[in-house]
Amino acid sequence: xKAPSLIAVLIAGALFGxxxxxxxxxxxxxxxxxxxxxxxxxxxxxxxxxxxxxxxYQLAPRFMSKPLLEPAxxxxxxxxxxxxxxxxxxxxxxxxxxxxxPGPAIAGLGAANWPMIITLLSIFAGAYVQGVxxxxxxx
Amino acid sequence: xxxxxxxxxKMPLFETLFPLGIAHYxxxxxxxxxxxxxxxxATGLIGGLSTFFTSTWSYVSSGAYFQRDExxxxxxxxxxxxxxxxxxxxxWMFTVGESFQTSVSWWQLALGGFVxxxxxxxxxxxTSGHGICGLASLQLPSLLAVxxxxxxxxxxxxxxxxxxxx
Numbered sequence: 001x002k003a004p005s006l007i008a009v010l011i012a013g014a015l016f017g018x019x020x021x022x023x024x025x026x027x028x029x030x031x032x033x034x035x036x037x038x039x040x041x042x043x044x045x046x047x048x049x050x051x052x053x054x055x056x057y058q059l060a061p062r063f064m065s066k067p068l069l070e071p072a073x074x075x076x077x078x079x080x081x082x083x084x085x086x087x088x089x090x091x092x093x094x095x096x097x098x099x100x101x102p103g104p105a106i107a108g109l110g111a112a113n114w115p116m117i118i119t120l121l122s123i124f125a126g127a128y129v130q131g132v133x134x135x136x137x138x139x
Numbered sequence: 140x141x142x143x144x145x146x147x148x149k150m151p152l153f154e155t156l157f158p159l160g161i162a163h164y165x166x167x168x169x170x171x172x173x174x175x176x177x178x179x180x181a182t183g184l185i186g187g188l189s190t191f192f193t194s195t196w197s198y199v200s201s202g203a204y205f206q207r208d209e210x211x212x213x214x215x216x217x218x219x220x221x222x223x224x225x226x227x228x229x230x231w232m233f234t235v236g237e238s239f240q241t242s243v244s245w246w247q248l249a250l251g252g253f254v255x256x257x258x259x260x261x262x263x264x265x266t267s268g269h270g271i272c273g274l275a276s277l278q279l280p281s282l283l284a285v286x287x288x289x290x291x292x293x294x295x296x297x298x299x300x301x302x303x304x305x
């Protein structure tokens with residue numbers, strides 16, 4: 001991937017991090033208050049982000065033969081299997097314990113939310129164990 | 140009577156559901172959507188975040204799983220995407236926001252992060268991968284995953300509170 005694409009990736013990431021922060025999702029307390037039915041505001045974050053992305057994902061490939069900087073649009077295919085659903089349940093349990101999901105765990109660094117580094121490293125650890133176990137299963 | 144208290148009097152349900160208002164949630168969500176959309180229109184990439192936590196291991200681990208093409212060939216842009224997230228949050232802090240230290244207990248941050256990390260990678264998606272990108276791709280398994288992880292998170296957040304968590 002060439003420099004212009006990587007710069008676009010950096011800009012997209014920065015906009016994502018700014019949006020997450022603006023929506024207060026980098027505050028685990030806010031996420032936990034949503035999960036405990038005290039403030040339903042996070043539905044607006046998920047809803048509006050998904051709607052905008054839905055438009056882009058559905059319309060861009062129809063009106064553009066290729067992305068601006070790369071040869072082809074990728075697509076997301078989610079597998080309908082046990083791992084997807086069991087993993088989602090485990091992810092939810094973990095998310096409910098700490099109030100931090102992967103995006104905010106990364107963005108939290110930039111907003112100097114230092115205790116969230118614990119979560120960032122723990123997510124890396126969880127991903128490592130998953131990768132090692134998946135490697136054994138596959139070999 | 141100012142406008143806000145007028146709104147509160149007129150819309151008690153709204154005030155109950157959204158005690159902090161919805162403007163920052165809505166604007167933040169639109170910005171996140173704009174970010175993922177821009178990534179797609181410019182580069183064709185799907186901007187979920189959890190894969191970053193596996194693909195980054197491929198720099199240091201020679202394990203067969205981590206060395207798969209799907210991780211090795213995407214690890215660079217995923218790392219840059221993550222750096223962008225840190226940068227964006229820093230820009231927010233220095234402009235309209237302020238730094239904030241969470242008071243969530245260390246054991247919650249550690250245990251929750253580990254379980255969430257394991258689960259998100261097993262599921263191949265998190266709040267952004269299944270939630271934003273999967274729903275926008277009209278993927279039924281992602282919709283099921285979102286329903287399951289929201290439900291599970293509500294239960295575990297309630298349990299954590301009863302055992303003394305923040």
